[in-house]
Amino acid sequence: MKLCVALDNDTLEENIALASELRNYDIWLKIGFRAYIRDGKELILSLKKINPNFKIFLDLKLYDIPNTMADAAYEIALLGVDMFNVHASAGKLAMKTVMERIKNIPNRPLVLAVTALTSFDNSSFEYIYNDDIDRKAVLFAKDTYEAGLDGVVCSVFESLDIKQNTSSDFITLTPGIRPFGEDAGDQQRVADINSAKANNVDFIVVGRPIYKAQKPNEITLKILNAI
Numbered sequence: 001m002k003l004c005v006a007l008d009n010d011t012l013e014e015n016i017a018l019a020s021e022l023r024n025y026d027i028w029l030k031i032g033f034r035a036y037i038r039d040g041k042e043l044i045l046s047l048k049k050i051n052p053n054f055k056i057f058l059d060l061k062l063y064d065i066p067n068t069m070a071d072a073a074y075e076i077a078l079l080g081v082d083m084f085n086v087h088a089s090a091g092k093l094a095m096k097t098v099m100e101r102i103k104n105i106p107n108r109p110l111v112l113a114v115t116a117l118t119s120f121d122n123s124s125f126e127y128i129y130n131d132d133i134d135r136k137a138v139l140f141a142k143d144t145y146e147a148g149l150d151g152v153v154c155s156v157f158e159s160l161d162i163k164q165n166t167s168s169d170f171i172t173l174t175p176g177i178r179p180f181g182e183d184a185g186d187q188q189r190v191a192d193i194n195s196a197k198a199n200n201v202d203f204i205v206v207g208r209p210i211y212k213a214q215k216p217n218e219i220t221l222k223i224l225n226a227i
């Protein structure tokens with residue numbers, strides 16, 4: 001299991017300081033909307049300068065018509081990031097078109113699809129998708145697998161079921177992790193490290209429990225030891 005730290009701080013300086021503090025660890029760093037919109041590809045270059053072995057996950061969750069998604073995916077693949085994501089609800093054709101467009105790029109990034117956001121509870125999910133969250137997450141995962149992507153973003157609770165319905169190699173990446181039972185914030189389907197392990201999760205994403213900690217370095221080390 002790999003740790004992916006969300007760089008969701010308020011400023012570029014704080015994100016750079018966090019990455020510098022964690023530079024000796026074998027971790028992934030997640031760049032989300034806010035940081036990418038503000039700091040762009042310079043941020044990716046700065047992080048790779050701090051530690052060339054940092055792996056970068058660009059979490060922009062593409063959702064658009066197939067051609068527009070594929071164009072964006074192509075540009076993302078040229079940025080030199082190691083992983084990015086799309087929404088599975090954009091449809092199988094959109095996902096296939098994305099994979100087709102980037103397939104010949106050397107060392108193409110891993111591509112994941114978001115099944116259900118971990119901030120949804122069952123009733124808010126049903127309101128939009130008219131289906132049960134666990135059932136639909138597995139259906140989205142099957143579409144993602146059939147479209148040739150590398151894995152999905154899901155909650156810990158769906159990871160095993162998704163692997164059973166696709167392949168054990170199919171990557172599951174799970175946000176909403178509260179490593180040692182910390183405050184959930186706006187997340188609904190949270191889980192700790194032990195349950196992520198028990199559910200064969202490949203990547204855990206941890207944001208606030210690390211970047212809001214008094215000593216991010218210490219909690220990161222504790223998480224790495226636990227996984």
Ligand code: C5P
Binds near residue numbers: 059208
């Ligand atoms: O602070 P916390 O650990 O809740 O951060 C989780 C991170 O994972 C945030 O950056 C959020 O945008 C992201 N994420 C999520 N649920 C998804 C996909 C991404 O929480 N389904």
